[in-house]
Amino acid sequence: MSQKRRTFLKSLGLTGMGLTLAPNLLQAKPAIPARGKDLSTVTLSGKVYAQGKGIAGVSVTDGINVVTTDSAGRYELLSNATADFVYLSIPRGYEFENEKSITRFYKRIVPQRGRFKADFELKRLAQDDTRHNFVVWADPQIISKEDAEQLKRESAPDLKQLMSSYPQGTLFHGIGCGDLVWDKFELFDDYQEALAIAGIPFFQVIGNHDMNLDARTDEGSTEKFKELFGPTYYSFNRGEVHYVVLDDVFFIGTAKKYIGYLTERQLAWLEQDLATVKPGSTVVVSLHIPAYTRQHERNKEKEPSLGGVVSNRKELYRLLQPYKAHLMSGHTHFNEKVFEGDNIIEHVHGTVCGAWWTGPICYDGTPGGYGVYEVKGSELQWYYKSTGLPKEHQLRVYPVGAVAGKPEHVAVNVWNWDPNWKVEWLEDGRRMGEMTRETALDPLSIELHEGAAKPSRHKWVEPQPTDHLFFARPSAGDSVFVVQVKDRFGNVYRDELKLAKLESAVH
Template identity: 75%
Template sequence: MSIQRRDFLKNLGIAGIGLSLAPGLVQAGPVYKAPVKGKDLSIIKLSGKVQANGSGIANVAVTDGYNVVLTDAKGRYELDSNATAEFVYISIPRGYEFTNEKSITRFYKKIAAERGKFKADFELKKLTQDDTKHNFVVWADPQIISESDAAQLKSEPAPDLKKLVSSYGENALFHGIGCGDLVWDKFELFDDYQEALNITGIPFFQVIGNHDMDLAARTDEFSAETFKKLFGPTYYSFNRGEIHYVVLDDVFFIGTAKKYIGYITENQLAWLEQDLSHVKPGSTVVVNVHIPVYTRQHIRDKAKEEAIGGVVANRKELYRLLQPFKAHINSGHTHFNEKIFEGENIIEHVHGTVCGAWWTGPICFDGTPSGYGVYEVNGSEIEWYYKATNLPKEHQLRVYPVGKVKDKPEYFAANVWNWDPEWTVEWLEDGKQMGEMQRETGLDPLSVELHEGAAKPSKHKWVEPQFTEHLFFAKPSANAQKITVQVTDRFKNIYREELLMNELKSSLR
């Protein structure tokens, strides 16, 4: 990338992870109107019942976003709240369906108090099967900005997910998590996003992203008004089988359009501490956020410090709260794929995106295919893979011939996008085992071809290839006829790709 272009991207705020567009390139949401009087702190008494078929359900967590209480033996709850609370909502217990409207989950009631009281009952429906085994998918950054983007979302990823779900059989349990940047500041496209979810046929929970915020709001507290009208609370939890799921809002709007930091507010941390107090230590907890809690991008880019809009500044407290559990963190935002490990019990899955490099082609800018994460749950254990849109789930690597990476002209390369240290990446020359390939940081050759240069890609010319740590290299002999790359993931699944002689030697010219 030229210095001039890098400086241009920095001025736009997209050279690092804190992505945004120059003013005028996108349309913000409705103009925000500030409140005309002070904050009302009057007490509101919340009460109600959680039930199924007329029978109360005990020990269901109910919250107003500040405090958490459990239902009694008859499914009843009472909660002293205040007028700043917007919703009363439940942490759906295991064994029950996810109530939804055309795939949008509904687990909350908007508080409309009268004389300081509000009554909200929740009617659940028991599953007809055991949910100890279930599956979920993570859709990071659908990020549609135009009708053409919306049409592509509905014609490619949505049917692809529907087909994948069908492949698991009629009785397979699935749910989805929209991991933020559901749209790209164009709130009128939320309808198209919801239509896409309805095509998939599975219930989805939503995470707010930086491109889902009201950009005219004067503070972070008012930046999620549109999102909440459509999808409810921005932080909450639910349960399926033995897994406790949590959604958090880690995008903190700083009051200037398209400016934000990765940060979890005290309200959320205090709520999360209460929420997790009802989860048995040692259980598996899956936390879903938009901005990654952490990535190594600044290290790959040799930057002096982390991008303030690219990681969560106060992540140490989140790590502390998750320490008693086996924890997975799902995030998006970056448009690349990465695995981050914090100690022995926390793994973060930074996801490649549904839109790839903003709907410019088939890949993200680290070479990861446009797609989504798939997670298979059995009890407290989770296995996962990355599903490329419109490609078989066995598509887990891409192999490049000798010379495709310009600074390693005698080597062939492999991009193994879902790699983590438990994987092995080996190669064979004409059937002979040659050992493991060498992992290095570099640019994916296809991303360079599609994205590098001031004129590419034509749709969004500011997109650039980004360094990745999941590239692997090996040097074949001069008379090699066939190269096989064999990767084994942490679950002992084996994937292979081959290069024949004419492909192997077809270097860039």
């Protein structure tokens, strides 16, 4: 017996059993041939136009390659049968076509004899879009009709009311930043109904709870999302800002198992997409799993979990280096700002559902709510909007001793804090300086979430350390303790406590 044959039989566990295999058996083909992937070419073509006139320079893509329309608004793109959609990067100055607030900027490819024709008709905005606003809804994450009704009864009307506080005609769009539902695909209808109540066009990001959990690979996990909302990665433009949506949830073929990862196909597409954007421009990238957070540091862990950050984020950072970039993410159910170099700010958002619809806050004490962004030219300003509370609600003050280990200190949670904010305190009208930032558990989260019996709906919810808590030690006598917070844009927020010999109550 040859050495190669002996090695082969050993690998099958058949040596020493007196067995030999016939040569034809060793060379046999599988009884059922594997299904080959259809890589046949498909030529995509069409026209992008408004009021019968072609629009030049519009990016059109199949999710693999990007082309731009010619002077007559025409495009042609050689694609293949693995592409699901042909879609465009909506140019500035045009409306976001939508059906009951779900944006439609794509057509599913149905080739005939190797060709597919797709025209896109756009409608010009009645106003200049250099100034516009957008909101980020992270993790509505509804798992029941009860959750869905709360989303429609509280969150959607809150957004509608907020928009009505702006001058009539103010442009708004929304970004649903993933986990639109909680594995219950039948509730996507309720999510869409909530968007229709809010009444603005929404772009969707796929989250780990929006995937087909019985798929055998990542590619198959997005089928339902694509059926309802179209591509999982794409771009669009409004005013001077270029918006990108990415799919960074990589499903590994076992239910509820995933990592934060951007595929080569997406990165190659993104590189082409950004090549159409002038360096120095503002780019807003929305993805579900944060590119990065420091949660593992707060939890005293050596490194972040594979499902908690994007493993190959450095390549994303490299592609964004020529731009002023803002990353919009969710997933974590806490609020955090992360800075990467001088040009990238990541906004990790507190969630619409708070701590999974168990009460008014996320587990870091951030109220359930959403991010609001006001765009003027290439500049963004922002604030966090707590559902059901005025937009001025930007901090929560706790009395002396509310935080374990700080028995003589007042504590303040400033959830949208970043290093350009200033958190000061005054005692009886006298400025006492800045409060000290430390990592600790939010007292209200401890009250609502800590312990095996609570919250009653999802008992696994627990408080998590946050680094946007601030502390100061007041005098021992009667006094009025005032917290004054100035954000990076110069907005000032205040709250106060009346202290009586270290016994206090929130004013």
